[in-house]
Amino acid sequence: MSQNDRRTRxxxxxxxxxxxxxxxxxxxxxxxxRLTMEGIGRRAATARTTLYRRWPDPIAVLLDALYHAHPVEEPTPGADDLRGDLIRSLQLMVKWTLSPAGRAVAAILTDPKGIEQVSDELVEQVFAQRGGTFTSTVLRHYAERGHFPASRITPVVADIGEALVVKRLLDGAPPTDADLADIVDQAILPAIGLADRLT
Amino acid sequence: MSQNDRRTRxxxxxxxxxxxxxxxxxxxxxxxxRLTMEGIGRRAATARTTLYRRWPDPIAVLLDALYHAHPVEEPTPGADDLRGDLIRSLQLMVKWTLSPAGRAVAAILTDPKGIEQVSDELVEQVFAQRGGTFTSTVLRHYAERGHFPASRITPVVADIGEALVVKRLLDGAPPTDADLADIVDQAILPAIGLADRLT
DNA sequence: GACTTTAGGTACACGACTGTAGCTTATCTG
DNA sequence: CAGATAAGCTACAGTCGTGTACCTAAAGTC
Known part of the structure; x- marks a missing residue:
C-alpha cells in the first residue's frame, strides 16, 4: 500500500x-x-475493484443499499383521535421521505430510466408502501369503528394527504407540523365529511 | 460534405x-x-460545433428551448359552472404537464442539481405558473362572486387539485377526465365547503 | 505462526464526451 | 454574380468512467 496508508482495513x-x-x-x-462506480468508491474510500467483486453496476449497489435500509415505520392508530393519528401518520411519511433511503427512492421514481431498472421483487419490498399507506391505514381504522362511512375512502381521498405532502416536498419546503395539521383540517377531514373547521 | 450528403442545409x-x-x-x-452536446447534436442531426457556436453547455440549450416553448394556457373561468371550470383547469394542467416542455420542466425540478442551474428570470417566466395557478384562478373567480367564502382558499386548499394530479403522474398513470372529476368532487369541493356529493 | 480470505492499490485498453481549430461549402444578401 | 454568413465536417488532445488483470498486504482462522 503506497500512500494513504490507513492502519485499519x-x-x-x-x-x-x-x-x-x-x-x-x-x-x-x-x-x-450519474451514479458511477468511481463516485461510490471515492465516497466510500474503497477501490473500484472491491465494488466490482460484489455488484455489476452502480444501480445494483443502490438497490442493495435500499434493500438493507431500515423499513418504513407503520402508522399505528391509537385510542380515539382521528385527527391526531392522521397528523402523526403524515409525520411518519415526512420523516421517511427525508431520510437518505426515502430520498433515494424519490430519486429513482423521478428518474427517466429509474423504475425500469428495478426488479419486481424490490418494487414490492421497498416501493409498495409509498402509495396511500400512511393515511389510509388510519382512515380505515376509524371507518371500521363507525366514525365515518367507509365508502368515503375512495382512491382520491386516500391520496389527499400524501399528495399534498409530496407537493410541498417538490416545492422544496418540507412541511412543518403546522402544515400537516392544516392538510388534515382543510383537506382530509372535509373530504370524509368531518369538517370540524371553525370558519 | 463527404457522406450523408443532405441536399438542404x-x-x-x-x-x-x-x-x-x-x-x-x-x-x-x-x-x-445526462444531457450532452453530443446527444443533442446527434438527435438534431447537426454538428457539435454548431451547438457550441450558440450555447456554452447542454443546460443552456435546454433552458433556451423552454424559454421559447409555448406558454402555459391559462384557465378562463366561464359563466356559472364552478365544477366544470375546475375540471377544465385540471385538464389544462394535465395537458401542459404531458407536453414536451412540461415534462422537461418536471425533469429539471426533480433533478438534484436542476434548479440551481436555472437563472432567476427563467424561473419567473417558465416555472412560476407551475404552482397553484390552475385551480386557484378558478377558485378565486367564484369566491369573488360569492359562491363560497374566499377565506376557504388557503394555501393547502389551493394546492389540492394540483397535488393529486402530480401524485397520479408520479405513479405513472396520467389521470383521465373521470379521475379529474373525482378529484374535484371528492377533494376540492368538500374542502371549500361545497360537498355536493350524494353519498 | 502458517494459511486463507479479501480489501487496497496499480495499470491498462477502451469508449464517450469535451472544447477548440480549421477547412469546405450551402445559403442568403446586395 | 460576388461576397458574406454560417452550417457541416474532420481532427485532436484532454478528461472521466469502465471493466479486467494482477499484485500486496491486512484481517481473520486454525
Missing part, C-alpha cells in the same frame, strides 16, 4: 455498510443517472 | 427549432443529468 459488514451509506449520499448529490 | 430559425425539439426529446430520455 474494513471488511465484511462494516465495509458494506460504508458502501451503502456512500451510495445513498452519492445518489442524492448526482442523481440516479 | 438548415439555417437560422429552422435549425434552432430542430435543436430545441431535440433537446426536449433528449432530456426526457436521459434526464437532465
Amino acid at each position: 474494513r471488511r465484511g459488514e462494516e465495509l458494506i455498510n460504508a458502501i451503502h451509506a456512500a451510495v445513498l449520499e452519492e445518489v442524492l448529490e448526482v442523481g440516479v443517472g | 438548415r439555417r437560422g430559425e429552422e435549425l434552432i427549432n430542430a435543436i430545441h425539439a431535440a433537446v426536449l426529446e433528449e432530456v426526457l430520455e436521459v434526464g437532465v443529468g
Whole structure:
C-alpha cells in the first residue's frame, strides 16, 4: 500500500455498510443517472475493484443499499383521535421521505430510466408502501369503528394527504407540523365529511 | 460534405427549432443529468460545433428551448359552472404537464442539481405558473362572486387539485377526465365547503 | 505462526464526451 | 454574380468512467 496508508482495513459488514451509506449520499448529490462506480468508491474510500467483486453496476449497489435500509415505520392508530393519528401518520411519511433511503427512492421514481431498472421483487419490498399507506391505514381504522362511512375512502381521498405532502416536498419546503395539521383540517377531514373547521 | 450528403442545409430559425425539439426529446430520455452536446447534436442531426457556436453547455440549450416553448394556457373561468371550470383547469394542467416542455420542466425540478442551474428570470417566466395557478384562478373567480367564502382558499386548499394530479403522474398513470372529476368532487369541493356529493 | 480470505492499490485498453481549430461549402444578401 | 454568413465536417488532445488483470498486504482462522 503506497500512500494513504490507513492502519485499519474494513471488511465484511462494516465495509458494506460504508458502501451503502456512500451510495445513498452519492445518489442524492448526482442523481440516479450519474451514479458511477468511481463516485461510490471515492465516497466510500474503497477501490473500484472491491465494488466490482460484489455488484455489476452502480444501480445494483443502490438497490442493495435500499434493500438493507431500515423499513418504513407503520402508522399505528391509537385510542380515539382521528385527527391526531392522521397528523402523526403524515409525520411518519415526512420523516421517511427525508431520510437518505426515502430520498433515494424519490430519486429513482423521478428518474427517466429509474423504475425500469428495478426488479419486481424490490418494487414490492421497498416501493409498495409509498402509495396511500400512511393515511389510509388510519382512515380505515376509524371507518371500521363507525366514525365515518367507509365508502368515503375512495382512491382520491386516500391520496389527499400524501399528495399534498409530496407537493410541498417538490416545492422544496418540507412541511412543518403546522402544515400537516392544516392538510388534515382543510383537506382530509372535509373530504370524509368531518369538517370540524371553525370558519 | 463527404457522406450523408443532405441536399438542404438548415439555417437560422429552422435549425434552432430542430435543436430545441431535440433537446426536449433528449432530456426526457436521459434526464437532465445526462444531457450532452453530443446527444443533442446527434438527435438534431447537426454538428457539435454548431451547438457550441450558440450555447456554452447542454443546460443552456435546454433552458433556451423552454424559454421559447409555448406558454402555459391559462384557465378562463366561464359563466356559472364552478365544477366544470375546475375540471377544465385540471385538464389544462394535465395537458401542459404531458407536453414536451412540461415534462422537461418536471425533469429539471426533480433533478438534484436542476434548479440551481436555472437563472432567476427563467424561473419567473417558465416555472412560476407551475404552482397553484390552475385551480386557484378558478377558485378565486367564484369566491369573488360569492359562491363560497374566499377565506376557504388557503394555501393547502389551493394546492389540492394540483397535488393529486402530480401524485397520479408520479405513479405513472396520467389521470383521465373521470379521475379529474373525482378529484374535484371528492377533494376540492368538500374542502371549500361545497360537498355536493350524494353519498 | 502458517494459511486463507479479501480489501487496497496499480495499470491498462477502451469508449464517450469535451472544447477548440480549421477547412469546405450551402445559403442568403446586395 | 460576388461576397458574406454560417452550417457541416474532420481532427485532436484532454478528461472521466469502465471493466479486467494482477499484485500486496491486512484481517481473520486454525
